[in-house]
Amino acid sequence: MARGSRNPQRQPPRQRAARLLMVPRVLALLCAGAAASVQAQAQVAMVDLPLEQLMQMQVTTASRYAQTALEAPAAVSVVTADDIRLFGYRTLAEVLGSMRGLYISYDRAYHYLGTRGFATPGDYNTRVLLLVNGVRFNDNIYDQASIGSDFPLDLDLVDRVEFVPGPGSAVYGANAFFGVVNVITRDGRQLAGPQVSTEVGSHGSAKLRFSVGTVDAQGGDWLLSATRAATRGADQYYPAYDAPANHGGVAQRLDYDRSTQLFARMHREGLTLTLAHGERTKGVPTAAFSQVFNDPRSRFIDKSTRLAAEYTAQLQPSLAFTGRLHAGRYQYVGDYVYDYPPLTLNRDVSNGQWWGTEWQWVSTALARHKLSWGLDYRRDTRIEQLNIDLDPPAQHLDAHRKGNVLGLYVQDEFALSPDLTLHAGLRWGKQSGSAGAIHPRLGLVYWWNAATALKLLHGTAYRPPNAYERDYRVDLPGGVVEGVGLRSERVRTTELALEHAPTGASRVLLTAFRSAVTDLIAQDAAGSTDRLTFGNTRAVQVHGLEAEAEQRWQGGQRLRMAYGWQKARDPSQPQPLTNAPRHLLKVQWSDTLRPAPGSGGTAGRYAIEAIGIGSRSTLQGTRLPAHVLTHATYSTRIADVDVSVGVYNLFNRRYADPASFDIREEAIRQDGRTYRLKLTYAF
Amino acid sequence: MCNTLRLRNLLVVWLWMLCGSGWSLARANEPVAEQDLKAAYIFNFIQFIEWPEGDAAASGDLTLCVSPFSPLKRALATLDGKQAPKGRTVRVRLLETASLRQCRVLILHNADVEPALRALRALPAAHGVLSISDELTFVNPEIVIALTEQQGRIVFGINADAAAKAGLTISSRLLRLAKAGR
Numbered sequence: 001m002a003r004g005s006r007n008p009q010r011q012p013p014r015q016r017a018a019r020l021l022m023v024p025r026v027l028a029l030l031c032a033g034a035a036a037s038v039q040a041q042a043q044v045a046m047v048d049l050p051l052e053q054l055m056q057m058q059v060t061t062a063s064r065y066a067q068t069a070l071e072a073p074a075a076v077s078v079v080t081a082d083d084i085r086l087f088g089y090r091t092l093a094e095v096l097g098s099m100r101g102l103y104i105s106y107d108r109a110y111h112y113l114g115t116r117g118f119a120t121p122g123d124y125n126t127r128v129l130l131l132v133n134g135v136r137f138n139d140n141i142y143d144q145a146s147i148g149s150d151f152p153l154d155l156d157l158v159d160r161v162e163f164v165p166g167p168g169s170a171v172y173g174a175n176a177f178f179g180v181v182n183v184i185t186r187d188g189r190q191l192a193g194p195q196v197s198t199e200v201g202s203h204g205s206a207k208l209r210f211s212v213g214t215v216d217a218q219g220g221d222w223l224l225s226a227t228r229a230a231t232r233g234a235d236q237y238y239p240a241y242d243a244p245a246n247h248g249g250v251a252q253r254l255d256y257d258r259s260t261q262l263f264a265r266m267h268r269e270g271l272t273l274t275l276a277h278g279e280r281t282k283g284v285p286t287a288a289f290s291q292v293f294n295d296p297r298s299r300f301i302d303k304s305t306r307l308a309a310e311y312t313a314q315l316q317p318s319l320a321f322t323g324r325l326h327a328g329r330y331q332y333v334g335d336y337v338y339d340y341p342p343l344t345l346n347r348d349v350s351n352g353q354w355w356g357t358e359w360q361w362v363s364t365a366l367a368r369h370k371l372s373w374g375l376d377y378r379r380d381t382r383i384e385q386l387n388i389d390l391d392p393p394a395q396h397l398d399a400h401r402k403g404n405v406l407g408l409y410v411q412d413e414f415a416l417s418p419d420l421t422l423h424a425g426l427r428w429g430k431q432s433g434s435a436g437a438i439h440p441r442l443g444l445v446y447w448w449n450a451a452t453a454l455k456l457l458h459g460t461a462y463r464p465p466n467a468y469e470r471d472y473r474v475d476l477p478g479g480v481v482e483g484v485g486l487r488s489e490r491v492r493t494t495e496l497a498l499e500h501a502p503t504g505a506s507r508v509l510l511t512a513f514r515s516a517v518t519d520l521i522a523q524d525a526a527g528s529t530d531r532l533t534f535g536n537t538r539a540v541q542v543h544g545l546e547a548e549a550e551q552r553w554q555g556g557q558r559l560r561m562a563y564g565w566q567k568a569r570d571p572s573q574p575q576p577l578t579n580a581p582r583h584l585l586k587v588q589w590s591d592t593l594r595p596a597p598g599s600g601g602t603a604g605r606y607a608i609e610a611i612g613i614g615s616r617s618t619l620q621g622t623r624l625p626a627h628v629l630t631h632a633t634y635s636t637r638i639a640d641v642d643v644s645v646g647v648y649n650l651f652n653r654r655y656a657d658p659a660s661f662d663i664r665e666e667a668i669r670q671d672g673r674t675y676r677l678k679l680t681y682a683f
Numbered sequence: 684m685c686n687t688l689r690l691r692n693l694l695v696v697w698l699w700m701l702c703g704s705g706w707s708l709a710r711a712n713e714p715v716a717e718q719d720l721k722a723a724y725i726f727n728f729i730q731f732i733e734w735p736e737g738d739a740a741a742s743g744d745l746t747l748c749v750s751p752f753s754p755l756k757r758a759l760a761t762l763d764g765k766q767a768p769k770g771r772t773v774r775v776r777l778l779e780t781a782s783l784r785q786c787r788v789l790i791l792h793n794a795d796v797e798p799a800l801r802a803l804r805a806l807p808a809a810h811g812v813l814s815i816s817d818e819l820t821f822v823n824p825e826i827v828i829a830l831t832e833q834q835g836r837i838v839f840g841i842n843a844d845a846a847a848k849a850g851l852t853i854s855s856r857l858l859r860l861a862k863a864g865r
Contacts, residue, residue, distance in 0.1 A: 046723045047722065047723045047762065047765070051724065051857070051860060054724060055836070057836075071754075318795075364795070367751070367779050367780060368777060370751075370752055418775060449761060501716075
């Protein structure tokens with residue numbers, strides 16, 4: 001094997017150039033093999049040490065999650081609270097954007113998550129299931145996973161964020177189409193007392209958070225937190241509107257962002273109660289949905305409230321139960337300015353309300369089997385979409401619906417032998433207005449050795465059209481008009497992954513995947529240019545490779561690199577897909593800076609992150625160039641205050657993200673270099 | 684296109700770096716994984732314990748039976764084929780309560796404790812089965828050795844009564860190293 005790695009260098013130069021792309025793949029495989037054999041020797045050596053010496057050894061806490069990730073029938077990515085602090089992430093979007101195979105686009109209203117080289121224009125993250133402590137967070141109108149400043153949780157309260165790529169419908173039902181994001185919040189005991197945090201940053205941004213965490217006499221764990229944030233925003237220039245009547249294409253004071261977040265969590269014995277509330281008002285500088293440009297009234301408001309109660313109990317030594325009761329509310333208010341004429345303020349209002357329950361049992365009563373089964377039910381008590389003109393009054397849309405979502409599932413983890421585990425799952429789901437569907441999942445995890453797992457995964461998923469796609473019909477400029485009848489879209493994915501984690505401090509992962517999406521619900525321009533329509537018009541095939549390596553050294557240094565190559569195409573269309581980069585690169589480096597002995601300074605940590613996105617097409621077919629953004633953060637502790645300084649887009653790269661149909665500009669310019677200073681003090 | 688090439692070159696560079704880091708792993712004296720360390724402990728315990736004489740299952744292979752969902756499963760699998768005292772060879776297999784008699788060592792996880800102990804009680808006294816628990820929520824007096832992680836170190840407790848009942852002789856050196864009073 002080691003000899004093979006030298007072979008490419010002996011090849012004639014021309015052939016070598018042709019195989020340039022193959023080299024990294026082969027190399028990575030060889031490296032994994034080499035590291036595995038070295039690791040096996042190291043482990044044997046440890047076994048042969050005398051017990052007295054073993055007792056001196058320190059274990060890593062990181063191993064616990066790494067090992068669990070290694071066992072899971074998926075190639076999981078995890079970002080911890082420590083990573084969030086270290087790399088100075090400001091939004092959930094930035095956290096996700098740092099993960100292998102994911103990328104973010106922003107249209108100055110919402111953040112959109114691209115998964116494995118694929119993002120559909122006009123997709124409000126409906127194809128990703130967002131969970132907070134295991135409870136669904138997507139609303140019931142757009143099925144939107146809010147990941148920007150509209151996400152109702154302050155990142156400081158997050159313990160870790162996990163992303164499981166691939167279809168998860170066999171476990172979670174609809175929306176778990178391209179992946180599942182699970183945000184796990186911190187406990188009150190981790191804060192231990194009152195804490196205040198404040199930050200200031202570029203474009204007039206400021207934030208203040210106050211939190212209290214405590215453990216009461218009965219052992220109950222409490223966490224309460226409130227956050228207020230505001231950004232004035234810079235004036236944005238849009239060439240498509242560059243005319244004297246439009247103030248030269250400059251949208252003034254319209255990129256503002258104001259948000260409030262409240263969070264409360266109580267945990268005692270098996271019971272956990274959670275309340276999350278978030279409100280955000282975002283100015284819309286892009287004149288989205290064919291509005292009048294640069295009108296100060298143009299804005300989007302998102303309000304979300306989520307309540308959840310969870311109860312876990314060990315019913316018998318071999319039977320565990322988890323029951324959940326949750327309720328949620330979502331409101332969207334969009335103010336749009338149109339010149340019909342006369343100049344009119346149009347308001348779009350969506351109200352969603354629901355409650356649901358989830359029951360799950362996990363049994364290990366059968367030898368070698370870990371069986372789990374459960375039931376999920378959700379009642380959509382209110383799904384309401386309105387569109388009105390304020391003055392002169394007129395109503396363009398008044399759509400109401402209620403509905404039920406039911407899912408039943410069973411899963412088995414079957415240990416065939418000490419080194420081979422089979423994961424099999426099946427779920428039946430039914431949603432009002434859509435046909436019932438059964439979705440299977442199969443995973444085979446083979447242990448090459450104690451540190452190396454080979455995973456073969458296969459799964460399917462579906463997504464019924466959401467209420468917005470079904471009911472939102474407004475015959476106005478930028479509005480959606482009736483298309484042909486909509487049905488569920490489906491995806492089928494097969495993945496082969498090799499994971500190697502020789503110690504808690506290092507991890508290597510290689511994965512190859514192939515997905516086929518059929519009946520994809522897509523927004524298209526309908527005949528005339530300012531009307532849109534939804535249809536099951538697309539079929540997309542994606543295949544790709546991903547590699548990730550992470551290494552932590554004892555001195556505190558850490559290196560993580562992830563690269564994804566993927567090719568997404570629609571066989572029926574000659575032109576490349578919109579917003580589908582071929583390459584995604586993430587490199588992170590962090591280290592501890594210790595002051596010279598005797599100088600009296602304090603130790604700090606710095607972190608550098610580079611995120612590269614390959615070139616992407618816009619809806620009009622223009623190629624946006626590839627870009628690499630570099631962010632640098634330094635964090636330290638001065639007089640009991642945690643100080644963090646971040647410089648984002650350090651080299652002030654000019655780059656743009658492809659826009660959706662509802663924006664006239666084909667690409668949206670993103671921020672140049674920005675700064676943030678954050679101070680946190682715990683009483 | 685130029686940018687694509689640059690990204691590709693970057694990729695080649697970092698994969699070489701990755702290769703380098705892979706090789707340096709074994710040399711770096713860094714903290715070890717909890718599971719690997721526990722497996723090393725278990726292998727060490729075997730050296731300090733004497734199984735009852737004349738036990739048919741005691742000759743030949745020394746079988747370690749590990750719960751199918753134990754986090755130690757992988758780490759223990761590497762012990763398979765290693766030499767134990769008295770010329771015996773360590774064999775690692777999945778625990779099945781029905782054929783528990785063939786096991787000389789049981790590595791138990793929360794879920795398997797009850798059924799395994801029930802099966803052990805059904806065996807005659809001095810059955811010669813060493814029970815080891817890993818991170819048990821409720822301490823059980825019928826288990827001989829309890830392993831647990833405490834503040835970054837692995838500690839273990841030994842229940843001498845349970846050992847005597849099982850007919851096992853534990854070396855005084857191991858007893859001395861065990862956490863007193865468990």
